[in-house]
Amino acid sequence: MFNFRRRSEQTEKAPAAPLPDDARRxxxxxxxxxxxxxxxxxxxxVARELSLTGWVRNERDGSVTAEIQGSAAHVGAFFSRMLEAYRRHPISYTVDEREDIPLVPDETEFEVRY
Structure with a gap:
């Protein structure tokens, strides 16, 4: 059967999953x-594999800013998975800022921002 719903109805985001008790952002x-x-x-x-939500974007000064949210274990695993992802093609980077911030309870995905 054909789906005749409006495009806006077809692209609605799924409701946010409940945050784990140990969630952090x-x-x-x-x-x-x-x-x-x-x-x-x-x-x-990496974030999507770990079921993290948030965003990442390039900054004009050459840095990259991100916010990641999820269980404490998955947030921690993000860093080791990033190192693993670049093992074959090593790049040199450091985390210059790292700050716990308030949770965003209704966030449903991780996205690249421009």
Whole structure:
């Protein structure tokens, strides 16, 4: 059968899953070799594999800013998975800022922002 719903109805986001009891949200700033190497897309892939929500974007100063949210274990795993993702094609980067910030309870996905 054909689906005749309006395009806006077809692209509605799923409701947010309940946050785990140990949920946390981090604001991060990455510096170093983080632009032009697929860093945002790799971050998005890793975050989605871990069921994290949030966003990542390039900054004009050459850094990358991100906010990641999820269970404490998954947020912690994000960093080791990023290192693993770049093992074959090493890049040099550091986390310049890392701050716990308030949760965003209705967030449903991780996205690349522009």
């Amino acid at each position: 981090l604001h991060l700033r990455f510096v170093g070799q983080v632009q032009g190497v697929g860093f945002r897309w790799t971050s998005m892939g």
